[in-house]
Amino acid sequence: MKEWISKIGKKGKVTNNDKLEATTSQDTTGQFTDNFILNLEMVKQEIGHNWDVHFREFNLGRTGIRSIIIFVDGLSDKDLIDKHIMPSLMVDFSAEYKQDLPYLKGGISKEFIKNEVLSISEVEEVRSIKEFTSKVLTGSTALIMDGSLNALILGTTKLKTRTIEEPVSEALVRGPRVGFTESLSDNTSFLRGSGEIENLSLVKFQVGKRSKKDLVVAYIKDIVDPELVQEVENRIKKIDMDSVPESGYVEQLIEDNYLSPFPQVQNTERPDRVIAALMEGRVAILLDGTPFALIAPVTLSMMLQSPEDYYERWIPGTFIRMLRYLAAILALFTPSLYIAFISFHSGMIPTKLAISIIGTRSGVPFPALIEALFMEISIEILREAGLRLPKPIGPAMGIVGGLIIGEAAVQAGIVSPVLVIVVALTAISSFSIPQYSAGFTIRILRFPAMLCAATFGLYGVILFFLFMASHLVKLKSFGVPFLSPAVPYRLSEWKDLMVRMPLMMMKRRPKMMHTKNPIRKG
Amino acid sequence: MKQTHSKIRPLFISLSVFLFLSLTGCWSSHEIEEQSLGIGLAFDKGKQSSIEKKLNEQGGGYSKRNLITATYQFITPLVASSTTKQAGPQQKSYVNVSESGDSFHQMVREISLRSEQPVTAHHMKVVVISESLAKSYKLEQLLDQNFRESEVRPSCLVLISKGRASKTLETKKAGEIPAFRLAGIVENAYRSTRILPPMSHIKVESKIKSGSSFLLQNVLSANGQVKFAGAAVIDGKTHKMTGFLNEEELEGVTWITGKGKGGVVKSFYKETGQLIVYEIETMKSRIIPRVKGNNISFDVNIESVGRLSENWVLSGNTFKNEFLKKAEKSSEKEVKRLVRNVLEKMQKEYKVDVAGFGNRLRIENPKVWKKVKKDWDQTFSETPINYNVKLTINDYGTSGGSKK
Numbered sequence: 001m002k003e004w005i006s007k008i009g010k011k012g013k014v015t016n017n018d019k020l021e022a023t024t025s026q027d028t029t030g031q032f033t034d035n036f037i038l039n040l041e042m043v044k045q046e047i048g049h050n051w052d053v054h055f056r057e058f059n060l061g062r063t064g065i066r067s068i069i070i071f072v073d074g075l076s077d078k079d080l081i082d083k084h085i086m087p088s089l090m091v092d093f094s095a096e097y098k099q100d101l102p103y104l105k106g107g108i109s110k111e112f113i114k115n116e117v118l119s120i121s122e123v124e125e126v127r128s129i130k131e132f133t134s135k136v137l138t139g140s141t142a143l144i145m146d147g148s149l150n151a152l153i154l155g156t157t158k159l160k161t162r163t164i165e166e167p168v169s170e171a172l173v174r175g176p177r178v179g180f181t182e183s184l185s186d187n188t189s190f191l192r193g194s195g196e197i198e199n200l201s202l203v204k205f206q207v208g209k210r211s212k213k214d215l216v217v218a219y220i221k222d223i224v225d226p227e228l229v230q231e232v233e234n235r236i237k238k239i240d241m242d243s244v245p246e247s248g249y250v251e252q253l254i255e256d257n258y259l260s261p262f263p264q265v266q267n268t269e270r271p272d273r274v275i276a277a278l279m280e281g282r283v284a285i286l287l288d289g290t291p292f293a294l295i296a297p298v299t300l301s302m303m304l305q306s307p308e309d310y311y312e313r314w315i316p317g318t319f320i321r322m323l324r325y326l327a328a329i330l331a332l333f334t335p336s337l338y339i340a341f342i343s344f345h346s347g348m349i350p351t352k353l354a355i356s357i358i359g360t361r362s363g364v365p366f367p368a369l370i371e372a373l374f375m376e377i378s379i380e381i382l383r384e385a386g387l388r389l390p391k392p393i394g395p396a397m398g399i400v401g402g403l404i405i406g407e408a409a410v411q412a413g414i415v416s417p418v419l420v421i422v423v424a425l426t427a428i429s430s431f432s433i434p435q436y437s438a439g440f441t442i443r444i445l446r447f448p449a450m451l452c453a454a455t456f457g458l459y460g461v462i463l464f465f466l467f468m469a470s471h472l473v474k475l476k477s478f479g480v481p482f483l484s485p486a487v488p489y490r491l492s493e494w495k496d497l498m499v500r501m502p503l504m505m506m507k508r509r510p511k512m513m514h515t516k517n518p519i520r521k522g
Numbered sequence: 523m524k525q526t527h528s529k530i531r532p533l534f535i536s537l538s539v540f541l542f543l544s545l546t547g548c549w550s551s552h553e554i555e556e557q558s559l560g561i562g563l564a565f566d567k568g569k570q571s572s573i574e575k576k577l578n579e580q581g582g583g584y585s586k587r588n589l590i591t592a593t594y595q596f597i598t599p600l601v602a603s604s605t606t607k608q609a610g611p612q613q614k615s616y617v618n619v620s621e622s623g624d625s626f627h628q629m630v631r632e633i634s635l636r637s638e639q640p641v642t643a644h645h646m647k648v649v650v651i652s653e654s655l656a657k658s659y660k661l662e663q664l665l666d667q668n669f670r671e672s673e674v675r676p677s678c679l680v681l682i683s684k685g686r687a688s689k690t691l692e693t694k695k696a697g698e699i700p701a702f703r704l705a706g707i708v709e710n711a712y713r714s715t716r717i718l719p720p721m722s723h724i725k726v727e728s729k730i731k732s733g734s735s736f737l738l739q740n741v742l743s744a745n746g747q748v749k750f751a752g753a754a755v756i757d758g759k760t761h762k763m764t765g766f767l768n769e770e771e772l773e774g775v776t777w778i779t780g781k782g783k784g785g786v787v788k789s790f791y792k793e794t795g796q797l798i799v800y801e802i803e804t805m806k807s808r809i810i811p812r813v814k815g816n817n818i819s820f821d822v823n824i825e826s827v828g829r830l831s832e833n834w835v836l837s838g839n840t841f842k843n844e845f846l847k848k849a850e851k852s853s854e855k856e857v858k859r860l861v862r863n864v865l866e867k868m869q870k871e872y873k874v875d876v877a878g879f880g881n882r883l884r885i886e887n888p889k890v891w892k893k894v895k896k897d898w899d900q901t902f903s904e905t906p907i908n909y910n911v912k913l914t915i916n917d918y919g920t921s922g923g924s925k926k
Contacts, residue, residue, distance in 0.1 A: 259533055346554040347644025347673070351702075354559060354645060359602035361555040368553060456549060 030129035036066055036146040043070060043144070046133050053136070058086075060145060061093035061117070067145040069154075075139035077158035080120065085141065085154060088117050110148045122155025134212075159183055167269035167291075169436050174311045179269040184214050184288035190271040191218055191284075197275070198222070205236050207250065207287070211243035215250065218274070218284040225281060225514040231478055232283045232296060247287040247294050254296070256476055261444055263437045264477040266295040266302055273307050279520075281513035283478075297478035299512070301486075301497050303438035304328055309500045317500040324432055325498055331429035331442050335372045336453035336461050338422045342368040344457030363413040369454035371415045375423045376450070378405055380443065383427075402427075484512040552642075555599045560641040561616070562595035562701025564650040564687035565664060571620040588622040590655065592629045593688035595701050596641050616699050618691055626667040643673040647705040649680050649723075650741065652687040653754065656763035661756060662730045669727050676724035679705060682738045682754035682763065694746035704741065707750055715776040715785035715802070716769045718753055734758045734881075735874035735899055737775065740766060755872050758899060765872050767864065774864030777824055777857055777911075778877040780807025787913075789856035791835045792848065799832035800853040800913060809882040813890050818901070820879055822909040824857065829917035840918040854911045861909050873903040 032039050040055075047053050052073045060067045067089070071081060097112060114123050122140075126132050127150050136142050139157030160183070167179030180187045188202050199221040207215050215236065219229055235254040244250060247267060255264045268274060269291050274284045277295045285294040295302075304324045309317040341349055342357070349357065364371060382401040386394045406420045426446070433439040445468065452460035475482040485493035490511055495501040509515045568588035570578070577583070595618050604613070619636065621629040634640040651664060668674045681704060683690050691700045711717040718739045729736040735758035742751045753772045757764045767775065776782040787800040803826075810821040830840060830849055838845045868874060880898045884891040894901045 259529070342554045343551040346552070346557060346559075346642065347675075349554070351559070351561065351645045351647070354554065355597055355602045358555050358557075358559065358597070358599050359604075361553075362599035362603040364555070367551070454551070457551065 031127055032129065032132075032144075032149060032151055034147060034149050036144065039144055039151070040068060042129055043132070043142075046129055047136065056086075058090060060089055060113075061091065061097075063093060065146050067143060069141055069143050070136055071141040071156065072137060072139060075137075075158065076141050076156045077139075080156045080158075081141055084119050085143075085156070088119050089113075089143075093117070110145065110150065110152060113143075113145070114152065118152075118154065120154055120156070124153040124155070125150040126153055127151075159185065161186055170268060170270050170273070170306075170434065172270075172306065172308050172311075175307050176270075176272050178271055180271060180286075180291040180293055182289050182291055184216060184286060187271070187286050187291075187293065188216055188218070191275065191278075194271060194275055197278070200278070203233070205233070207236065207239050207241070207244045209240065209242050213244055214288040215244075216286045218278060218286060220278050220281075223279070223281045223509070223515050223517050224283060225516065228281075228283060228297070228478060228514075232285070236285070244287065246290045247285065247292045250285060250287055251294055256478070260471065260475055261441050262300070262472070262475060262482065263303075263441065264296075264298060264475070264482070266298040266435065267292045267437060268295060268435075269293075270307060276307060276310070280509050281515035297476075297480040297513075298482075299477070299480065299484055300472060300482055303435050303441075304433065306434040310503070314500055314502045321500055322498060324434070327429035327432040328442060331426050331433070331439075332446055333449060333461065333465075334422050334426045334429070335376055335446060336449040336464070337458075338419065339368045339372055339450055339453040340458045340461055343454065348458075357416070357418055360418060361416040364416050366414070367454075368419075369450065371419055372422070372450055373447075375406075375409070375415055375419055376426070376446065379423055379427050480512050485510070556639055557642045558596040558598045558617070558637065558639040559602075559645045560594055560596045560643045561645055561647050561699065562650070562691050562704070563646060563648070564593040564595075564652070564683075564691050565655050566591045566593070566652045566687050567654045567658075568622050570622045574620070574622060584628075586623040586625070586628070589624045590626070590629075591620050591622045591688070592626060593618055593620045593691060594630070594633060594641055595691045595699075597699070598637070598639055613696065615697050616701070618688070620688060627671075643671070644675065646674050646678045647701045649678060650683050650687040650690050650704070651680065651738075653682060653684050653763065655687075656682055656754065656756070658762070660761040661726065661763075662761055665723065665726065668723060674723065676727075677722045679708060680721050680723060680726050680738055682740050684740055684742055684751075684766070686743075689743040690741050690748050692743070692746050700748070704748065707748075708739070712783040713785065715773045715782040716752075717750055718772065718776075719781050729756075729758070730761055732758075735876050737767065737772075737876045738763075755874055755876055757872075757874055764874065767867065767876075770860060771864040771867055774860040774862075775877050777805070777861050778807060778809070778822055778864070778909075780805050780824065786831065787853045787856050789852040791838070791852055794835055794837065796836070797832065797834040798830070798838075798849050798852055800849070800915065801828050801831035802826055803828045803916075809877075809879055811879070811883040811886055811890075813883075813887050818883065818890065818894070819906045819908070820882075822861070822907060824861070824909065824911045825914075826857075826912070827914045827916055829919060830915050831919065833918075840921075846915050846918070850913050850915050854913050857911045857913065858909065861911070865907055865909075869903045869905075869907075874899045875902040879905070879907075 030042070032042075044055075047070075048055070050072075053070065054073055055068055055070055057066065057068045059065060069081070069085065097116075110125070124135075126135065132142060132151055132153070135153045141154040141156045143152040143154060145152075162181055164178055164181060164186075166177040170179075178190065180190065191197070191200060191202070197220060201219055201221045203217045205215045205217065206212050217229070217232060217236065232254070236250070239250065239253045241249060241253065251263070251265045251267060252258065257264065266277075274293050274295060278284060282295055282297065285296070287294075305321065306324075309321050312320070342361070346354055366374070379402070382398060382405070385401070386398045389397050402424070406424070409415045410417050410420060430439050430443055433442060449461060449464050452464040454460075456463060472483050473481075473487050481488060484490065485497060492508075493510060493512075495506055496510075504521070507521045508518050509520050511518070568591050570588055570591070595616055597615070598617055601615055601617060604615075619633055621632045623629045623632070630641060630643075649665070649668065651661075655664065662669075665680070668678070681690075690704065693700045693703065708717060708720045711719065718737055721736070721738055726736075726738075736756050737753040738756060739750055740752045740754050742749045752766055752768045753775070754763050755765045755767060756762070773785075776785075782802060782805045785802050787802070789798050789800070790796065791798050806825045808823045810823070812819045812821060830846070833840065833849075835845075838849070840846065864877075868876060875898060879902060880891070880895070884895070
């Protein structure tokens with residue numbers, strides 16, 4: 001981990017300096033002056049060629065002072081401009097002010113405009129054209145007045161929000177039907193709004209060199225380990241990318257080990273999941289423009305947990321969770337066990353089953369590996385195709401593809417019916433994993449497992465398992481061992497590992513998080 | 523950029539390791555459908571089959587003495603696929619192949635000269651040894667290859683057949699697999715006291731190695747049908763078969779050992795001579811060795827709880843306890859007869875202990891056992907044995923007696 005940080009650090013520094021120099025040299029030339037015509041010319045040069053940038057020239061308060069407002073069509077709230085900005089600027093200014101005009105030499109006091117004319121909440125002054133363009137292009141309205149040195153930036157950004165919907169990738173039967181949206185302020189308001197969380201800190205960062213995006217690191221100040229926050233913030237500061245379109249970029253740029261097939265940062269669309277994680281002393285990262293928030297650090301067990309485990313009573317919660325562990329194991333190992341048993345250990349199959357397997361396989365021309373690969377790959381293709389197809393066709397495609405290909409392959413004698421069961425079981429099991437990204441891991445690892453099984457049989461499967469286990473034992477996510485609390489072994493926390501004990505028994509926050517305030521209850 | 527290379531190197535290394543792995547191919551991989559599942563085995567006195575004779579006439583064969591004929595029963599992929607088809611089995615669902623020779627292992631390997639799918643023995647269910655073979659060869663020699671090889675499971679059963687063992691692996695019913703039939707009958711011990719507890723390879727081996735005498739289930743065959751009938755007595759010293767216990771004698775042994783799980787006792791009511799049948803629900807037996815100086819004797823306490831399952835006694839009112847008591851007595855008498863019968867046979871005729879008396883003595887009196895174990899079967903034949911039988915009828919079914 002240390003290695004990683006130092007490396008990114010070095011790279012980051014060099015490029016930062018280069019860019020800084022470049023921007024400062026531009027800054028000296030790109031400043032507004034008190035010459036209205038020149039200013040306007042400069043702005044037009046910079047952004048005037050864009051068709052969606054609108055210039056509206058008018059005279060201030062019937063005085064003959066020229067001024068102009070500049071805004072981007074669609075990004076700025078036209079309603080606000082028409083109802084609150086334009087009218088107040090264009091109506092007669094009060095008589096006293098008009099009397100004072102001569103002293104102002106044909107110009108106008110921006111203080112007067114700011115303090116007495118504009119009836120909107122966000123007003124800001126900018127001097128550099130660079131800053132000016134970035135504000136205008138993100139939806140603010142600029143007001144340039146004759147005789148005024150600075151441009152006024154009026155906050156008219158129209159937030160394009162969509163209605164809150166149920167998260168698509170993490171549906172629950174019981175639990176809030178609220179998912180994050182693409183708007184950062186909406187998302188942070190979900191966190192703030194869900195009960196008054198004491199000491200919830202939302203710290204803002206900017207990521208992306210060219211297209212700047214807001215990123216918020218959320219944590220609960222009196223719970224979280226300050227070193228963890230420091231580490232997360234450091235890694236975020238080191239992000240050096242042109243643009244960061246999705247939180248997946250952030251995830252990949254801050255994770256510990258990019259060679260690992262296991263995701264070391266969790267992504268979620270569910271505010272309740274984020275809050276639960278914050279309460280355990282974890283850190284959440286929200287990025288503007290994506291409904292996927294990130295949670296760090298994560299452990300393997302979190303991949304197989306769903307918020308529903310806690311919302312249901314503890315007995316069904318435990319049952320479902322165990323079922324999911326079983327499903328994960330099945331999804332990972334069933335095809336490889338099939339191959340191992342069929343090609344190596346026919347003696348380990350119960351006799352009568354062995355006879356019927358022999359019977360159904362006697363016409364199959366391929367070894368078990370080819371057969372299994374054929375079916376597994378085609379089911380993966382089906383799955384991918386089902387995702388890409390338009391929504392109404394997708395599920396139908398799955399059924400048609402699954403049923404017909406399976407049935408036809410058996411009829412044609414390419415695969416045995418037992419394999420169709422195995423593949424179906426694998427697919428169903430992998431669907432039951434509550435996290436899409438974690439499901440990916442298992443779907444991918446299945447293939448090396450199958451190759452191992454085909455080379456060494458059951459011994460190979462065990463080797464593969466050991467290989468995977470040793471990797472997992474070594475893996476850390478932000479300093480927290482990935483397998484904790486299983487490894488390192490903390491029996492007291494097994495209450496929330498494979499079983500979900502009654503809530504009143506879970507009195508403490510997870511120890512691995514080194515929380516400042518370890519007591520959850522009582 | 524250099525740093526990224528150093529990070530990527532392990533990726534390439536692991537990738538190439540994986541690729542090399544796949545180059546090695548599939549070590550010792552044998553697809554299941556390329557094998558025949560051996561499920562049964564029968565050992566007989568050497569007698570060449572007609573096919574073998576014809577092959578030998580054309581110049582087949584190798585240097586051997588035709589002492590033993592081994593009959594392998596297996597399921598070939600072809601047979602398996604025809605039986606698993608929906609239409610149901612039309613022809614035989616097994617294949618029997620006989621090989622004659624003197625070495626068991628050599629005989630198995632001969633099969634791979636005759637069939638494209640070699641036989642595997644993982645699923646071997648039963649080994650049937652014919653009486654004539656068991657009487658002339660030591661059991662440990664006959665089964666040595668099976669014990670030695672890891673393919674044959676220790677749970678594979680051993681049976682003795684009075685006739686030709688290969689006949690017990692034949693059937694005329696379409697779809698029936700004879701080896702499974704034999705293994706399945708052993709499971710019926712909860713229905714009859716005439717079935718021995720299953721004698722698997724591992725148990726046989728332990729008996730042979732410890733030098734104690736034991737019983738093996740005997741199976742008869744006629745016209746493609748089989749029946750479990752009595753047991754063969756294997757002498758602990760010679761490891762050869764010395765004789766038979768018939769079905770009733772086997773029942774007696776079951777009562778002495780108390781290992782029965784069910785079955786019936788038929789007796790005749792003393793007063794009327796009519797039939798009474800007692801069905802065993804539980805059976806318990808305690809063999810207590812009594813040692814006084816050099817004299818060893820045994821007490822056998824047999825207890826059983828069961829129900830009156832058939833009653834031909836017209837005057838018998840099962841609502842009345844006196845009748846039930848009398849019925850118990852009558853059944854006890856029958857059990858005593860069975861026990862006396864078999865004790866006599868064991869002690870007087872065969873002079874072997876196959877009911878586990880020695881084992882009890884070993885457990886309770888190890889010092890004495892050490893002295894006598896060398897010649898135990900002889901000692902046993904002169905040991906007095908007392909036995910007590912207590913049967914309790916706790917149930918007479920859903921029918922009582924007529925009201926008078």
